[in-house]
Amino acid sequence: MTQTIYDNAKFFAEYSALDRSINGLDGAPEWPRLRSFLPDLQGLDLLDLGCGFGWFARWARSTGANSVRAIEISQNMLSRAQAMTNDTNIIYEQADLDNTKLSEHGRDIYDVVFSSLALHYLANLPALIQQVQTVLKPGGTFVFSIEHPIYTAPSRAEFVTDVETGRDYWPLDSYQKEGLRVTDWLAEGVQKQHRTVASYINLLLQAGFQIVGFDEWYPTPEEAEKHGWHRVLERPIFLLISAVKK
Amino acid sequence: MTQTIYDNAKFFAEYSALDRSINGLDGAPEWPRLRSFLPDLQGLDLLDLGCGFGWFARWARSTGANSVRAIEISQNMLSRAQAMTNDTNIIYEQADLDNTKLSEHGRDIYDVVFSSLALHYLANLPALIQQVQTVLKPGGTFVFSIEHPIYTAPSRAEFVTDVETGRDYWPLDSYQKEGLRVTDWLAEGVQKQHRTVASYINLLLQAGFQIVGFDEWYPTPEEAEKHGWHRVLERPIFLLISAVKK
Numbered sequence: 001m002t003q004t005i006y007d008n009a010k011f012f013a014e015y016s017a018l019d020r021s022i023n024g025l026d027g028a029p030e031w032p033r034l035r036s037f038l039p040d041l042q043g044l045d046l047l048d049l050g051c052g053f054g055w056f057a058r059w060a061r062s063t064g065a066n067s068v069r070a071i072e073i074s075q076n077m078l079s080r081a082q083a084m085t086n087d088t089n090i091i092y093e094q095a096d097l098d099n100t101k102l103s104e105h106g107r108d109i110y111d112v113v114f115s116s117l118a119l120h121y122l123a124n125l126p127a128l129i130q131q132v133q134t135v136l137k138p139g140g141t142f143v144f145s146i147e148h149p150i151y152t153a154p155s156r157a158e159f160v161t162d163v164e165t166g167r168d169y170w171p172l173d174s175y176q177k178e179g180l181r182v183t184d185w186l187a188e189g190v191q192k193q194h195r196t197v198a199s200y201i202n203l204l205l206q207a208g209f210q211i212v213g214f215d216e217w218y219p220t221p222e223e224a225e226k227h228g229w230h231r232v233l234e235r236p237i238f239l240l241i242s243a244v245k246k
Numbered sequence: 247m248t249q250t251i252y253d254n255a256k257f258f259a260e261y262s263a264l265d266r267s268i269n270g271l272d273g274a275p276e277w278p279r280l281r282s283f284l285p286d287l288q289g290l291d292l293l294d295l296g297c298g299f300g301w302f303a304r305w306a307r308s309t310g311a312n313s314v315r316a317i318e319i320s321q322n323m324l325s326r327a328q329a330m331t332n333d334t335n336i337i338y339e340q341a342d343l344d345n346t347k348l349s350e351h352g353r354d355i356y357d358v359v360f361s362s363l364a365l366h367y368l369a370n371l372p373a374l375i376q377q378v379q380t381v382l383k384p385g386g387t388f389v390f391s392i393e394h395p396i397y398t399a400p401s402r403a404e405f406v407t408d409v410e411t412g413r414d415y416w417p418l419d420s421y422q423k424e425g426l427r428v429t430d431w432l433a434e435g436v437q438k439q440h441r442t443v444a445s446y447i448n449l450l451l452q453a454g455f456q457i458v459g460f461d462e463w464y465p466t467p468e469e470a471e472k473h474g475w476h477r478v479l480e481r482p483i484f485l486l487i488s489a490v491k492k
Contacts, residue, residue: 169418172481215444
C-alpha cells in the first residue's frame with residue numbers, strides 16, 4: 001500500500017501552502033513544458049493518475065476535453081478537488097495506484113493518460129505502466145512528470161557546500177540502487193521509490209510505448225532570478241516524458 | 247577541431263595500457279550490453295565512428311559483416327589499427343568527426359552505425375547525428391556508448407568522502423550547463439563536451455530516430471568484486487543507446 005503522506009496533517013498543510021497548490025498549474029514551473037507534450041484535447045477522453053486538487057482535470061475540460069477520470073489516493077486531496085469542481089464530466093475516484101485495476105474501466109478507452117509528480121511514489125510501477133498501455137487507445141499518449149532520478153537517488157538528498165570553493169553540489173550516491181527512499185520534505189519520513197532513468201525508459205519500451213518527448217526541466221534565467229532557483233542548474237529536479245502507444 | 251588527445255604521448259601510452267586497449271572488446275566491461283543492441287551483422291555494411299585500434303571493426307567482420315568503414319581522428323591509433331588488420335573489407339580513414347562529411351560516402355548506405363566512447367568529445371554533435379541519419383539505410387540502427395552525463399557534468403569530477411559517514415559520493419554540479427569540460431584522465435587537460443541526457447535523446451528524436459535501447463551500464467556483483475568497482479553503483483559511467491532510422 002502506498003504511503004498516503006498527503007493525508008498527514010502537517011504535510012497536507014504545508015503542501016496546501018505551495019504555489020502549485022494555491023495557483024494550480026500556473027504555480028508549477030514545469031507545467032508549460034509538460035503541457036507542450038499534450039495533444040489538442042478537444043473532444044478527447046483523459047485519465048489523470050494522482051490528480052491532487054484536480055487542477056489538471058478542470059484545465060483539461062476548460063480546453064475542450066470530453067471527459068476526465070481523475071484518480072487520487074488521498075481523501076484530503078479528493079475532498080478539496082470535489083469542492084472546487086462543478087462538472088459531471090470529471091469523475092473523481094479514490095484508489096491506490098499501486099493496487100488499482102485500471103482495465104476494469106475497459107480497454108482502449110483513453111486518448112491521453114496524464115500524471116504529474118505521482119509515479120515516483122509507486123513500488124508497483126511496472127504493473128501500472130502495463131495497465132496504462134491497456135487502457136490507452138492505439139496512438140494514444142502517456143504524458144507524465146516525476147521527480148528526476150538524480151533527485152531521488154541520494155542517501156542524503158541535500159546540497160553540500162564545498163568549503164574550498166564555496167560551490168554547491170548535489171551529493172549523488174546510490175544511483176543504481178533502486179527502491180525505497182525516505183526523505184524529510186514538508187514532513188518527516190516521506191517515502192518515495194527511486195528508479196534510474198534507464199528503468200523508466202525501459203519500462204515504457206518493454207510495455208510497447210514509443211518515446212516521443214523527454215525533458216529534464218530547468219528554469220529560464222528569468223525564472224531562476226525570480227524564484228531564487230540558482231541551484232536548479234546544478235542538478236535536475238523533474239523528468240518529463242511523453243510516450244505513444246504503438 | 248576536436249582535441250586529438252590520443253596523439254598526446256603520455257595519454258596514448260597510458261591509454262594503450264588499459265584493459266580495453268590490450269584485450270579489445272573483452273576488456274571493455276560495457277561491451278556485452280552494447281553488443282546486445284546490435285542486430286545479426288551477417289552481410290551488413292557498417293560505419294564505425296571513432297574506431298580506435300579497430301577492435302570492433304575486426305570483430306564485426308569476424309561475425310560476418312560485409313564491410314566496415316572505420317573513422318578515427320588519431321593517427322597514432324589508426325597506425326596501430328592498420329598494423330593489426332589484414333582485411334581489405336575494413337577501410338580505415340582519418341577524419342575529425344566534428345568536421346567530416348559522412349554523406350560524401352553516399353546516402354542510405356550503412357545498415358549499422360556504431361560508436362564507442364567517442365561522441366562526448368564532439369562540439370558539433372548535432373551535425374554528426376544528422377549525417378548519421380543520412381548515411382543509414384531506412385530501418386538501420388545507430389548504436390553508441392558515451393560517458394554518462396552524470397559522469398561528465400561536474401566541475402570537479404572526483405568522488406568525495408563524507409567525513410561523518412565515510413560514504414563516497416559524486417559531487418554533481420553544473421548538470422544543466424552544457425559545453426566544454428577539462429579533466430585530468432590519463433593526461434592533463436583532456437577536453438570533453440558535456441550534454442544532458444535530454445539533449446542526447448532530443449538530438450536523436452529531432453533527427454528522426456526512434457529510441458529502441460537505453461542502458462546506464464553497471465557491473466554485476468561479480469564484476470564489481472573482481473575489479474574493485476564498488477563506487478560504480480553510486481553513479482553511472484556509461485550511457486548506451488540504440489536508435490533506429492524511421
